[in-house]
Amino acid sequence: MPLLRSLITVLGACLYILVAGAIFVPYAMITRNDALMFQVGITGVRFAAWLAGVQAGLERLERIRPEATYVYMCNHVSNVDVLVIAYLPRAAGLAKYGLFKIPFLGQALRISGFIPVVRGTSRAAAAVDAGVAALRGGRSLLVF
Numbered sequence: 572m573p574l575l576r577s578l579i580t581v582l583g584a585c586l587y588i589l590v591a592g593a594i595f596v597p598y599a600m601i602t603r604n605d606a607l608m609f610q611v612g613i614t615g616v617r618f619a620a621w622l623a624g625v626q627a628g629l630e631r632l633e634r635i636r637p638e639a640t641y642v643y644m645c646n647h648v649s650n651v652d653v654l655v656i657a658y659l660p661r662a663a664g665l666a667k668y669g670l671f672k673i674p675f676l677g678q679a680l681r682i683s684g685f686i687p688v689v690r691g692t693s694r695a696a697a698a699v700d701a702g703v704a705a706l707r708g709g710r711s712l713l714v715f
Contacts, residue, residue, distance in 0.1 A: 580622040587615045592675025596682065605682045609661065612679055616657040627654040635660060640711045647715035656713065663705040664713035665698055684710065 591611050599608040620627060635641065643659055645652045656664070663684040671677035671687045680687075684705065688698040702712045 576622075576624060580619060583622045584615070584619040587618055588676050589674070591615060592679060596675050596678045599679075599682050608679060609683055612683070613657045616654060620651075620654050620657070623651075625651055625654065627651070627658065629655065629658045632658070640706050640709055642706070643711065643713045645713075645715050652715060659713065660711065662711035662713040663702065665702055665715070 595608040595611045599605040637660065641662070643655070643662060645655055663686060665688050666680055666685045668687045668689045671680055671685075686698050686701045686705070688695055702714070706712050
């Protein structure tokens, strides 16, 4: 049964990314406004969690001040850690380069201000510099 649930989750998430991405990524590119695309993406993350039977949430979000910038760090023990994106205030993020190659998802990550990290190379340091620049520009940063 867990294998079937995993298969349904992966297929459901891929279908969601393809359909929503085909609509909302071009919309964000045309309007130069990514708010709707970002919200649809958050809904997709929550949908995938629901399909997988995962319940997640964060406590004490009231302590986060909207005017402040933060560095959110996750230990990334599993792919379920990515669900934190659906519950935190919007932030720039560092993400592995391979995710940027996935159709629609890669474009959505770029449009949303995520920063590709090519691990194990000197370009990884450039990604950290870009993250620091985002912090200096007033955006919080999400790091896995």
